[in-house]
Amino acid sequence: MSIRTLALASCCFVALAAPGFADTTVTILHVNENKAAVKIWDQSAADYNAAHKGVKVEFKYLENEAFKAKLPTMLQSEASRPSAFYSWGGGVMEAQAKAGFLKNIKGEVADTVNTLSPTAVAAFTVDGKLYGLPFDTDAVPIFFNKALFAKAGLKPEEMRTCDGFLAGVKKLKGAGVTPIVVGAGEKWPMHFWYSYFVMRIGGAQALADAKAGKDGGFNNPTFVDAGKRLRELAALQPFQPGYASTSHAQSAAIFGDGKAAMDLMGSWLLGMQGPNASDGKGQPESNIGVMPFPTLPGGKGEIGDTLGGVHAFLVTPTASPETVDFLKFFSQEKYAKEAAEVGAYIPVVNGTAGYIKDPLVKQIAEMLAKTKYHQNFFDQDLGPSVGRVINDVSVEVAASRMTPQAAAAAIQEAEEQK
């Protein structure tokens, strides 16, 4: 092949790949794998596009790990910056705001805001500036397999205290059942356990105090004790074999295949365990139960305290005005109602939670409605670098590779180094 042909060929290829210019495109980046939810979102985009000629709203999916790793760099260059993106709020959002990647949309959405749950809106307001419109909320209960519980002769009521919980785990093991499935290969599922122990021991103020640096920051008895409790649980060897390299999707598959009794996971598990299971169907809803994380003796946390997130689409500074317009369109009761009815997620539009039909999702929504303390996921709340460390140490403590004391100290050190 002559050099001339080579040159022509490569120029053609590269030129063909250049983006075309058509309508105003609004790109919204997200990580949601729940097909039912994505269907509603795509529908809302299609409806908006039909009603607004010359605008193309597009939802784009990016896998969780890739999303977390890539977003910072995507936000930096104008070419790859999305118009809006999925966010868990917390310290990560604050870091993004501080770096100037978010747009304050408070002035433009005042009327829409009134239709949304105030706590949800507050979660995305920093220093009086609102950076996005929240659309759903979720909680992390313990999902359990009713049939496997019955096999071990276990009743969920027995598991409401820590001692009862540990006894229950032993019973399950005795019956030849894997008590807990955890996708520790991705680390963050394990940090749910650690987070809940912190919440149950230290109560509602624990994390806030630690962030403020009170009482040694994170290097205090609450975090150390939480580590000890995690170690105590892990010492019973309750996890599935090979848990250290199980991915989140695989853990959903294991639960869906009925190979483990319990999964401490967010409400999105309901949409994942079916498609990922070997037979593609997973556990029928009638066989899945929902129960709260147990309480600890002498702990300040209450059984009603929940771990979970509120999610919004945050807007970037160079986004077109149609972006905010679409988000307002998206926040209509119509789509929230559909999400609730289908059980895709728990919407935050006022009054729509009542439309939830799915019994399990309803149970979780009720937990949320009753809770006095809803804590955002620790690894999101604490910001990117400290969040990663808390994921690291959760896995290490559970595997007895790190002492609870060293873990607490490591989190504090990361906080100071950031």
Next chain:
Amino acid sequence: MRATTALVILLPPALLLFTLFVTLPIAQASWYSLFNWNGLGPVDRFIGLKNYKWVFENAVFQRAVFNNLLVIVVSLAVQLPLALGVALLVAGGAWGSVVFRMIFFLPYVLADIAAGLIWRFMFDGEYGLVGAVTQALGTKPVYLLASDPWAFSAILAVVIWKYFGFHMMLYVAGLQGVDKSLLEAAEIDGANAWQKFRHVTLPMLGPMIRLSIFFAVVGSLQLFDFVAALTRGGPFDTTHTMVSFLYYFGITRMRVGFGSAVGDVLFVVCVAFAWGYRRWVMRDD
């Protein structure tokens, strides 16, 4: 056309590209490594050599260095002798030599990341070859990639599988240069097969062996794709290499100063080895 005009046209593109993307970034890495910087905003939090202190104190980094050394040792002790042995069997015209050579070279042509994923499947406790073996034996599934130290041994196995064919080809080319008359002379002098190998063939293969070692070491220091495909550094961050540590703890966590320090350390190690090796070991080649 005068020489100067030609020079002005011929040299700048290469020099520009090279400086812009190779030398300048390396110099800048040394600069960034002195700051606590997350890649966004101005570079203003000077912390001197603290990043290096954090790097060397980091347990995962220490394990990563150990892993890199392990790869080098296993390459030199297992992979290269295997390649040499096979080369001896297929270098000549004996039956099927050419076909076998091609088969053994094939893995080298594949991308590391693809090879890694294929072996991730092989090592899977439920579905892969390992799963098949445990099923056949009737034992419980074994999750090699989830246990320390088996996980890194798995990575080592993949390294050997993928690269021994390349070294084999180098030795085959080297054996080409062995003068047959020397071997005949040795045989006349009463040397047996082993003596001929040790005193004629091996010395003549010297330059090729030294080159092969060079590639093995440099390649070992670069290991990343296998880690990304097989374990992502797990379980418990015990299978990292220096490059994967740089990626997972520096780049994805946006600790640019810290990551630059890691890159600098890796750069110094590579340059020191390459320069020293060429100067002293490959001096006469």
Next chain:
Amino acid sequence: MTEAVGVFEEVGRPRLPVAAALRLAALVVLATIVLYPLLATVLDGFKSLGELHDNPLGLPRQWDWSNYWAILGGGAYWRVLGNSLAIALATVFLTLVVGAMAAFAFAHIKFFGDRYLYAYLQLGLLFPSTAAILPVFIKVRDLGLLDSYWGVILPQVAFALSMAVLLLRNAFKQIPSELFDAALIDGCGYFRFFRHVTLPLSGPILSTVAVIGFVNSWNGYLLPLVVLDSESRYPWTLGLMAYQGQYSTSWQLVLAFITLTILPAILMFLIAQRYIVEGLTAGAVKG
């Protein structure tokens, strides 16, 4: 090409068929170990997930083509291959052009500081691009090339230059300088000499550089991983990992995807074996 001297040439024709049989046995065992993973990948793409679990080692009981058809029919597969091709071709083209220009200058023109400049360009041989990946990423970002093909192509070319210039300069130097001087006297300019003498004589070395450059670019993972964000620009290596991330619990799909994406490399290898082997090893030896 003289055949290499294998052990059987050294020991002479094996007197005992045992030796020949042992050799064959060893080679067959090794070949099985080498080929089995590849075969398993191809065959298991034809199974359903359930069958993968129940029948891991055997041939598929039912040849389920749907996995393969789904991937071939979807746009993603062709898009990632196209991206890889575009990036690799551009990388090779630029490397050859820029490298040959510099190599020609170093080979034929003596100028002040030429040894130092050449040694400077050779610095790239001392360390791999992976060591510099973080600052290269920052540089690409600062130049506004993030998430673009050029953000991958240009660094690849830059890092390939050291080896390319080395190989090309040594090859160009083979052309006798008397020929060059005579041409100059006759009024033939540098570029005409390059086009009509150097290039035609340098076929083998150009293809060596091209093969090395193409294979390295085609198989590259870390650089595009760090530079590219949009899935539409992913080369096949990133596309493969993205697919695996999305369908991680369905090994049969992932295996089918792997098979289809390594197929081009295997086909290229089968068709141009000699070419590729010589390119990759000769490059290593002369470098």
